[in-house]
Structure formats: C-alpha cells, structure tokens
Amino acid sequence: MDLLQKTTESNMKSQLLVFLSLFCFWTVISEQMPKSINTEEGLPEDVLRMIAQADIRSINDLEDLLGIEAKDSPGFKPMYKIEYSKPAGCxxxxxxxxxxxxxxxxxxxxxxxxxxxxxxxxxxxxxxxxxxxxxxxxxxxxxxxxxxxxxxxxxxxxxxxxxxxxxxxxxxxxxLARHQPRFPPKYYRQTTDNN
Incomplete structure (x- = not known):
C-alpha cells in the first residue's frame, strides 16, 4: 500500500512539474512576442488603428486608405451579380x-x-x-x-x-481595454543565480 501511494504521489508531482514548466514556457514566450503585432488580426497596430478610425463606407474607400487595389480570391467565379457589401456601421x-x-x-x-x-x-x-x-x-x-x-x-x-x-x-x-497580465511580469521571471 505504501509503495502504491508513493508511486501515485510521484506521478502527481511529475505531472505538476510538467504543467508548471509549460506554464512558465508560455509566459516567457508570450512576453517576448512583438508588441506591435496584434496576434488576432496579424496586422501591425498602426494599420489596425488607421483602419479602425477611418470612415470606410465601401471597398473603394478601403483601397484608397491602404493605397492598394483589391483582387478577387483565387478561383472566384460569381454565378450572379454581386453587390459590394456595405458595413453595418456603429x-x-x-x-x-x-x-x-x-x-x-x-x-x-x-x-x-x-x-x-x-x-x-x-x-x-x-x-x-x-x-x-x-x-x-x-x-x-x-x-x-x-x-x-x-x-x-x-x-x-x-x-x-x-x-x-x-x-x-x-x-x-x-x-477596447488591452488585456493586462494577471500578475506583474516580475512574478513570472526566475533568477539564474543560486542564492
């Protein structure tokens, strides 16, 4: 019984260590991600801000704002006349x-x-x-x-x-308010010296 209990406690400690290691790894990686990139959109913040604050009423307005021409997606063949979508503005x-x-x-x-x-x-x-x-x-x-x-x-x-x-x-x-970490960054950092 004691051997089984020690084995179970050992497995639980191993699983906890793996979880904590993954958590620390993710915390370090997420802190090192570039702050100028919005991971949800994959666009730089300055471009997102410019688009967010512009009065865009058509795809032509978006083309003018970005200074590029829109292309049809590959393999796109309309079966009937398509109207450009208009935004349901705020x-x-x-x-x-x-x-x-x-x-x-x-x-x-x-x-x-x-x-x-x-x-x-x-x-x-x-x-x-x-x-x-x-x-x-x-x-x-x-x-x-x-x-x-x-x-x-x-x-x-x-x-x-x-x-x-x-x-x-x-x-x-x-x-929207930016997501703030639950704990300050110093909480996640570990020192390398053995003091």
Missing amino acids: KTRIVTVEVPRYKVDPTSVGFLLWPSCVEIKRCSGCCNTKTYQCIPVHAYYKPFQIAKVTYRYGRNELTIHTVSIREHVSCNCTE
Missing part, C-alpha cells in the same frame, strides 16, 4: 426590448404587463476592427406608461405604472 437603431417586470413590481409574479415590450434606440453595428467596439456615448432613461393587470379577490385590477428604460442617443467606436 449607430443607434430601433430595437425591441422586453419591459423588466421587476421595475413594475419586484415582490410579485402573478400579473400581466401591457405592453410587454417597447421599441427603443440602442447602439449596434460593427466597427472596422475587433479592437474597437460600438458603445453608447450619450444615453438617458426614457419613461413609458405600462399597464399592470392583476387578479385579486375574484376581480381584475388595472394599475398604470411608469417604467424608465435606458435609451441610447449617440454611439461611437471605442478602443
């Missing part, structure tokens, strides 16, 4: 939002809301690169009158409530 759009029941009555569940959903403006659309995100710049809470129907003591009751739902006024493509 702006407010009317969307349907369900009225939050807790804003009418957080203590009960036995009621009906009318209307149960409303149309409001929300930011949506894509930015030119994944490092930027479409977010609201200005917003306010828009009031809606909502009817609450309940059934109590054998009869229906109807009450009117005012519910405020956040509506976006304007949007902007904003750069």
Whole structure:
C-alpha cells in the first residue's frame, strides 16, 4: 500500500512539474512576442488603428486608405451579380426590448404587463476592427406608461405604472481595454543565480 501511494504521489508531482514548466514556457514566450503585432488580426497596430478610425463606407474607400487595389480570391467565379457589401456601421437603431417586470413590481409574479415590450434606440453595428467596439456615448432613461393587470379577490385590477428604460442617443467606436497580465511580469521571471 505504501509503495502504491508513493508511486501515485510521484506521478502527481511529475505531472505538476510538467504543467508548471509549460506554464512558465508560455509566459516567457508570450512576453517576448512583438508588441506591435496584434496576434488576432496579424496586422501591425498602426494599420489596425488607421483602419479602425477611418470612415470606410465601401471597398473603394478601403483601397484608397491602404493605397492598394483589391483582387478577387483565387478561383472566384460569381454565378450572379454581386453587390459590394456595405458595413453595418456603429449607430443607434430601433430595437425591441422586453419591459423588466421587476421595475413594475419586484415582490410579485402573478400579473400581466401591457405592453410587454417597447421599441427603443440602442447602439449596434460593427466597427472596422475587433479592437474597437460600438458603445453608447450619450444615453438617458426614457419613461413609458405600462399597464399592470392583476387578479385579486375574484376581480381584475388595472394599475398604470411608469417604467424608465435606458435609451441610447449617440454611439461611437471605442478602443477596447488591452488585456493586462494577471500578475506583474516580475512574478513570472526566475533568477539564474543560486542564492
């Protein structure tokens, strides 16, 4: 029994050492990667920033910005007339939002809301690169009158409530925060001297 237990502990220690070695290796390698290259896009940061901040409305605009001409992909043969895609730019759009029941009555569940959903403006659309995100710049809470129907003591009751739902006024493509390491770099570095 003792021999089996020692063998198991030895295997676990070996697996832990392998895991820690791989973790340290990955940490050192990731610190040495060039900072000017965005690994997700494979393009230099200055090019990504230039594309992200430009007003690009067509492929021709992109060609002009980069100073290159677009080519068809190899083997591409259109079977019908193709229109160039237009970006779904970052702006407010009317969307349907369900009225939050807790804003009418957080203590009960036995009621009906009318209307149960409303149309409001929300930011949506894509930015030119994944490092930027479409977010609201200005917003306010828009009031809606909502009817609450309940059934109590054998009869229906109807009450009117005012519910405020956040509506976006304007949007902007904003750069996402860069990922910061969980621990400072000195935590990962190991000294070579035997002190």
